[in-house]
Amino acid sequence: MSPTLPALPAVVTGAAILLSLFPLATAAGCECGYMLKQTSTFFTHKMHTDFSEIPDTTDVNAALPDWQVQAWAFDTDSSTGVMARKNEAENVWIKGGKLHLRQKGHKKDDRAPVSVAEVHSKRTDFHHGSFRAKYKVTVDKKADGGTVAGFFFYYDDEDETDIEILTKDGDKTIRYTQHPAYDNVTDSTIPDTTFQMQVKKPWSTMQEHRFDWTPAKTTFFQDNSAVKEMTKNVPKHEGKVMINLWANNGTWSGLPSTKDVKMEMEYIMIYFNTSASQSGNDTGFNSACEAAGGPENNTICWVNDKSGTDSEDSKVTFSASSSSPAYILQSLVLVAGAGLAVLFLVWA
Numbered sequence: 001m002s003p004t005l006p007a008l009p010a011v012v013t014g015a016a017i018l019l020s021l022f023p024l025a026t027a028a029g030c031e032c033g034y035m036l037k038q039t040s041t042f043f044t045h046k047m048h049t050d051f052s053e054i055p056d057t058t059d060v061n062a063a064l065p066d067w068q069v070q071a072w073a074f075d076t077d078s079s080t081g082v083m084a085r086k087n088e089a090e091n092v093w094i095k096g097g098k099l100h101l102r103q104k105g106h107k108k109d110d111r112a113p114v115s116v117a118e119v120h121s122k123r124t125d126f127h128h129g130s131f132r133a134k135y136k137v138t139v140d141k142k143a144d145g146g147t148v149a150g151f152f153f154y155y156d157d158e159d160e161t162d163i164e165i166l167t168k169d170g171d172k173t174i175r176y177t178q179h180p181a182y183d184n185v186t187d188s189t190i191p192d193t194t195f196q197m198q199v200k201k202p203w204s205t206m207q208e209h210r211f212d213w214t215p216a217k218t219t220f221f222q223d224n225s226a227v228k229e230m231t232k233n234v235p236k237h238e239g240k241v242m243i244n245l246w247a248n249n250g251t252w253s254g255l256p257s258t259k260d261v262k263m264e265m266e267y268i269m270i271y272f273n274t275s276a277s278q279s280g281n282d283t284g285f286n287s288a289c290e291a292a293g294g295p296e297n298n299t300i301c302w303v304n305d306k307s308g309t310d311s312e313d314s315k316v317t318f319s320a321s322s323s324s325p326a327y328i329l330q331s332l333v334l335v336a337g338a339g340l341a342v343l344f345l346v347w348a
């Protein structure tokens, strides 16, 4: 025991006083939401599903609290040649740190429903957000027919934003659509509602697909680069997020692929407002933010979109003020506090 150390109660009291002078130093961060640096857009919530953290499983519902694997069917419409299709849980699994979706290879003359995959968010109150998923789609070159891989927002058929890969398009084409996109009276596409974009990176390689829905517009991104902006049919209602892989011999998908098609996903990252937080009425959010000290740079997380394809938020940063005296003082207090704690352990 060093004779120069103060008595234990003095150490504890001193540390407690120092810490209470700087309560922000102990805040966990992000209580007051997320600011996207790239677009200066603010959202209150985050939902992150990182498949790399999840052990291999075929019981995906048990492994993913935020998502629900779908198991139901669409009927055939023989007047149009649209085939029946069936969402089956066996077409969704987690392996090697990725979520897998499959359209089972479907023989040309097989009249059975096409076996496909679909997953929905359990939340149905997304109301504006930045929706991101990193995935690739793999088709067998020898397959006939095609599949649609969708990552989208859905309220109803007239309030929906889609990122879709139509495998028949070729692997540098992506479709962006906001519904309604089709006028059934004039039997034509509604202008400015659906776009077939040529992108740099083929969808057969891992990449982040993203759409940012704000009140005035929706912006579509590939690996953090804006590809397309849409102002027509921007969704108005709260809704859910869906992922699917499907084909039904309709005009969009064409005949289902005769060989398995796979969609493999590394993560889903969503920064969003709920319908309650959008209107400022999310009492849970409001009180947590207030308890953390209100909106400040260490209770709002600044999302650094430009650091590559990984959209992880930057956690608590003091970036703007990191050289300010307050920050330095705060750091010193933490270092001193840790030092005292170590001394206490040694002493005890």
Ligand SMILES: *[C@@H]1O[C@H](CO)[C@@H](O)[C@H](O)[C@H]1NC(C)=O
Binding pocket: 080, 081, 082, 083, 108, 109, 110, 249
């Ligand atoms: C697929 O659709 C076409 C019409 O577009 C139809 O002639 C054909 O019979 C359909 N195929 C099947 C297997 O239903």
Ligand SMILES: *[C@@H]1O[C@H](CO)[C@@H](O)[C@H](O)[C@H]1NC(C)=O
Binding pocket: 184, 185
């Ligand atoms: C045409 O679209 C409208 C609006 O979506 C819908 O109510 C109607 O049922 C559709 N009609 C046909 C023939 O599909």
Ligand SMILES: *[C@@H]1O[C@H](CO)[C@@H](O)[C@H](O)[C@H]1NC(C)=O
Binding pocket: 041, 042, 043, 044, 128, 129, 213, 214, 215, 273, 277, 278, 279, 280
């Ligand atoms: C999200 O909600 C917050 C809190 O109500 C609001 O300040 C912000 O503008 C909303 N974001 C968008 C993109 O509307």
Ligand SMILES: *[C@@H]1O[C@H](CO)[C@@H](O)[C@H](O)[C@H]1NC(C)=O
Binding pocket: 279, 280, 281
């Ligand atoms: C939510 O807040 C708005 C004002 O921002 C208010 O008009 C509305 O009544 C509130 N709704 C509820 C359910 O509290």
Ligand SMILES: *[C@@H]1O[C@H](CO)[C@@H](O)[C@H](O)[C@H]1NC(C)=O
Binding pocket: 297, 302, 318, 319, 320, 321
């Ligand atoms: C908070 O951090 C952001 C990004 O680093 C910076 O632009 C902003 O000026 C900071 N605000 C304050 C009040 O320090």
